[in-house]
């Protein structure tokens with residue numbers, strides 16, 4: 279495949295058949311690691327359209343790569359990968375206006391560390407090598423300040439923990455060693471509106487049952503207050519899940535790259551999520567609703583997208599029609615132009 283001549287001239291595009299667009303994700307059936315034909319390491323806003331054209335003309339599949347955390351494989355492609363992480367990865371903070379200008383390929387570590395130098399902080403991820411572009415809203419936030427907190431992406435003063443001993447930017451790196459790149463991961467989530475100690479015990483027992491020698495499971499029951507999240511109007515952003523319900527998720531991790539191991543990992547994650555959601559009173563929508571980032575499957579139907587984006591889906595369809603009527607960007611959540 280011949281790269282777009284304009285990109286060749288500026289040496290921004292490298293054809294590399296062995297490039298592993300994602301190294302930390304699923305292989306086998308729900309394959310997250312692919313051999314891209316071309317990886318475009320774009321440098322600025324002028325390069326990106328060239329790379330998109332390069333995919334559009336011959337009809338190659340396309341993916342954007344940010345922090346490469348997607349267990350659904352949505353940032354890898356057998357066609358073209360537009361990699362933002364190499365050059366478009368900086369963060370600049372305007373302390374007067376309390377604004378951060380962040381490159382689409384930056385990771386949260388960069389944002390945390392830059393903001394901290396100005397005595398500022400914002401909500402981000404607790405695994406700080408995640409990209410800023412991939413998560414729509416990051417729900418695990420360790421933002422414990424001696425001064426009043428803010429939430430929802432606004433800068434806040436006082437980047438230290440409650441004891442004042444662990445700086446905020448370090449706090450957000452404490453989980454990194456549990457989730458290294460290079461492993462296989464699979465995510466499964468659901469929403470839940472009631473938990474009891476008995477259900478938690480049952481879920482723990484299920485985790486022990488399904489954890490195998492080669493598949494480990496993390497079960498997350500998110501019990502933090504959602505008042506601030508729920509105060510954001512549903513139409514203020516694409517993702518519209520709000521309400522009293524909180525998330526549960528199970529995250530399976532394993533090292534063996536075989537198809538069989540991938541199936542075991544996937545089954546274990548489903549078994550754990552189900553064990554808790556069937557043992558408690560469930561919201562009517564629980565079987566179909568889940569926080570979007572916890573849906574680890576590669577191709578989600580438009581019906582599923584409708585559940586994630588809710589009343590915002592028609593607006594997304596209009597945007598899709600305007601900017602991407604041919605659905606070149608079609609990974610993960612399917613939005614049908616209308």
Ligand SMILES: Cc1cc2nc3c(=O)[nH]c(=O)nc-3n(C[C@H](O)[C@H](O)[C@H](O)COP(=O)(O)OP(=O)(O)OC[C@H]3O[C@@H](n4cnc5c(N)ncnc54)[C@H](O)[C@@H]3O)c2cc1C
Pocket residue numbers: 341342343344345346347348349352353362381382383405407408409410411412413414415416417418457463571572609610
């Ligand atoms: C170990 C682990 C733990 C996780 N824990 C959590 C958690 O606690 N909370 C949570 O919310 N999620 C969690 N996730 C899920 C993670 O937030 C999502 O997979 C997220 O999409 C990853 O974003 P990324 O930029 O790192 O990844 P990528 O794989 O690079 O990108 C993810 C998606 O976003 C697109 N994308 C990325 N950057 C851009 C951009 N600049 N412009 C346009 N599209 C872009 C990609 O094409 C892809 O579709 C976890 C994932 C893993 C592997």
